[in-house]
């Protein structure tokens with residue numbers, strides 16, 4: 001693989017290098033290194049990571065997501081919306097509602113198109129949140145069914161943790177002011193705390209009302225990003241668990257890169273709606 005065709009896309013500023021694996025071939029062993037290399041803003045293309053759009057036996061397409069440190073995650077909300085847009089606009093699917101396989105299972109995506117068949121908005125059924133501590137995973141709470149508003153501390157800083165998995169692990173902390181959230185100082189410490197055996201995405205959330213919240217994220221394997229779709233879902237679920245919001249209600253989550261609408265339905269599914277955009281296409285020259 002000397003040269004790879006790529007599409008750079010973003011969902012609310014959370015940007016990845018997308019590779020169409022219907023057309024490209026990459027050795028499995030090279031994927032972590034390649035993800036880190038293309039993500040490098042100085043010697044690569046620059047991104048939060050790399051996403052593969054792959055053939056699937058279970059659905060029209062399968063998504064694989066690698067963070068910019070080369071680690072692979074099981075899910076990515078902003079990535080799913082971009083994969084749905086890419087698949088529809090490149091005729092990998094013909095219907096406006098279709099399934100996408102992830103390492104965490106199948107999800108359903110619905111695309112909204114304009115007159116030119118361009119996808120402007122994507123809604124994804126992200127499935128049920130996982131709340132049992134062992135499955136998230138978060139240690140020290142095996143006596144509990146759920147980790148909701150539990151006292152923890154990182155260094156000298158006490159915080160109240162609500163832990164949610166959306167296929168990938170999230171630690172949600174409610175704060176009084178999003179501007180004062182200790183994202184830079186505590187994000188990297190929380191991410192790799194031994195309480196989280198698989199590491200964790202750390203999110204700070206300021207609730208404005210039952211249907212509106214501000215959100216900032218330190219992503220596992222990528223650091224601060226403009227947006228995290230699974231994180232926004234986890235934040236809305238955490239707000240309901242903490243009685244700050246309600247099920248079956250659209251919640252507008254204000255991320256650094258823009259807004260997502262999240263709704264935790266009565267049947268347990270979490271729905272996410274937001275935009276997906278193409279930045280550029282090109283050829284990456286692999287110098288190894």
Ligand SMILES: N[C@@H](CCC[C@H](N)C(=O)O)C(=O)O
Nearest residue numbers: 073076077078168228229230
């Ligand atoms: N940005 C993503 C999540 C990407 C994976 C995450 N960093 C992890 O390691 O779990 C999203 O939009 O959900």
